[in-house]
């Protein structure tokens with residue numbers, strides 16, 4: 640990866656207080672970018688800001704707070720980003736989680752689907768024009784190789800019939816890959832690119848809300864996982880590297896193009912998911 644000068648570039652990183660998002664934000668600050676952190680907890684946001692300042696000698700541009708389990712919060716976040724009065728050159732849709740029990744968001748959507756898919760879908764839609772006006776801009780969607788284990792069930796996107804936390808998480812990551820595919824198609828000719836990625840299997844706070852067997856699996860696996868620094872590499876690469884200028888609609892792993900699952904390449908499913916998501920966030 641080249642050392643890129645990101646001075647003058649404004650970047651928004653969601654889930655920026657922990658794990659992959661924190662390192663992504665910190666390293667973009669180090670590259671000279673003006674980085675806006677999106678967090679949901681003030682205490683964690685303040686700690687992230689202090690850590691970034693200490694590590695890089697630079698402050699972040701702003702911290703904005705939003706709980707992605709509320710689409711009203713996402714709408715407020717998008718308005719606040721635009722209210723800063725600066726262009727937006729990079730949007731890193733990174734916030735995400737896995738649950739072991741079914742919960743619902745404030746609007747009543749299954750929580751994993753709501754936080755991992757509907758929230759970044761809406762945020763991106765609301766910021767699309769703002770990104771386009773910035774000239775060249777990049778959208779980076781943090782998906783996962785876990786999407787390869789999923790098929791979408793359009794008749795049960797809210798997992799009401801059956802809930803298994805891992806299956807639902809994999810589906811949400813397939814949604815990220817399909818969202819990216821359709822987004823890139825819709826962005827053609829605008830100067831804004833969109834790429835999704837697998838960050839690796841990374842030792843972060845991921846799965847911290849898990850219980851039972853998953854808690855044990857994550858604890859045992861942790862020493863064998865990639866560091867958050869390694870996990871953030873592909874996000875930083877896609878956000879900043881000149882070699883991917885103009886590249887769009889692709890899925891990356893370890894800073895290289897990779898092949899998503901067959902389900903992740905379905906243009907018809909991507910279009911269908913988009914239409915459904917559009918209706919859900921408008922409701």
Ligand SMILES: NC(=O)c1ccc[n+]([C@@H]2O[C@H](COP(=O)([O-])OP(=O)(O)OC[C@H]3O[C@@H](n4cnc5c(N)ncnc54)[C@H](OP(=O)(O)O)[C@@H]3O)[C@@H](O)[C@H]2O)c1
Pocket residue numbers: 653654655656657658659660678679680683705706707708733734735736754781782783784837838839840841842843844845846847
């Ligand atoms: N770790 C891995 O092995 C791995 C592998 C593949 C993909 N990923 C993806 O990488 C991304 C980052 O995960 P990570 O591994 O860095 O995990 P992490 O350390 O748990 O970070 C997740 C971030 O998402 C935020 N978040 C969770 N729920 C939220 C909500 N309701 N509203 C707003 N923000 C919320 C968290 O905020 P709080 O701290 O306030 O909870 C945190 O900042 C996720 O999209 C995940 O699916 C991770």
